[in-house]
Amino acid sequence: xxxxxxxxxxxxxxxxxxxxxxxxxxxxxxxxxxxxxxxxxxxxxxxxxxxxxxxxxxxxxxxxxxxxxxxxxxxxxxxxxxxxxxxxxxxxxxxxxxxxxxxxxxxxxxxxxxxxxxxxxxxxxxxxxxxxxxxxxxxxxxxxxxxxxxxxxxxxxxxxxxxxxxxxxxxxxxxxxxxxxxxxxxxxxxxxxxxxxxxxxxxxxxxxxxxxxxxxxxxxxxxxxxxxxxxxxxxxxxxxxxxxxxxxxxxxxxxxxxxxxxxxxxxxxxxxxxxx
Numbered sequence: 001x002x003x004x005x006x007x008x009x010x011x012x013x014x015x016x017x018x019x020x021x022x023x024x025x026x027x028x029x030x031x032x033x034x035x036x037x038x039x040x041x042x043x044x045x046x047x048x049x050x051x052x053x054x055x056x057x058x059x060x061x062x063x064x065x066x067x068x069x070x071x072x073x074x075x076x077x078x079x080x081x082x083x084x085x086x087x088x089x090x091x092x093x094x095x096x097x098x099x100x101x102x103x104x105x106x107x108x109x110x111x112x113x114x115x116x117x118x119x120x121x122x123x124x125x126x127x128x129x130x131x132x133x134x135x136x137x138x139x140x141x142x143x144x145x146x147x148x149x150x151x152x153x154x155x156x157x158x159x160x161x162x163x164x165x166x167x168x169x170x171x172x173x174x175x176x177x178x179x180x181x182x183x184x185x186x187x188x189x190x191x192x193x194x195x196x197x198x199x200x201x202x203x204x205x206x207x208x209x210x211x212x213x214x215x216x217x218x219x220x221x222x223x224x225x226x227x228x229x230x231x232x233x234x235x236x237x238x239x240x241x242x243x244x245x246x247x248x249x250x251x252x253x254x255x256x257x258x259x260x261x262x263x264x265x266x267x268x269x270x271x272x273x274x275x276x
Contacts, residue, residue, distance in 0.1 A: 062162035064219040098220025138175040143256030154260035197230035
């Protein structure tokens, strides 16, 4: 009953709330701005979960979701393969979408079949080449900046959650404004990167939110797996119809035209009980 009471008192101005009963979401109208303790007691015996409007948070991937950088990253990966004498297939390059420089360099070294190449050297070269390729080519994906501003204006807290290094985030921040984010989680801030759920669990914890209260915006398979493993509501921002995208809670081709109301509607459609 505690969560229920907090949800109502935190939004006493609301005229309706979204309740989940018997596995189904339904909106219940409230006749007066405040509910009596008696009514709360009655509802708490039948309600599994309330999605409190003030508890919504949004956790955003960076490359490919907010920033139009994923293609440049994959071009750099392809060029790095070529530099060590490997003609990488489209499938091999695509499998490194959303990967960290360490994950990508490990795959490059593995493809060399025993040729003595230092993993750390390849990782450093890959990051340096990526940063050089990105310089002057970093820009928002269509609709991304507008969505962030809408969420901020609505009081929804934001966290940037990326598999890129802190150095990469700082380079991007020279070209786009990340000031709306309350926190940033980079590959340097966690022990395990995506597809492990640690980055998203850490982001939710920094905001004092349960994962179920967070909507994640992602564009890659590793990112989607991380969001789902963390227990967040996942929105896959992708236009190519990848088969694995069916696992996302919602799939959209892009962020153009989205706003805070749209994100809140997504959260309400997929509201579920909080993990104890």
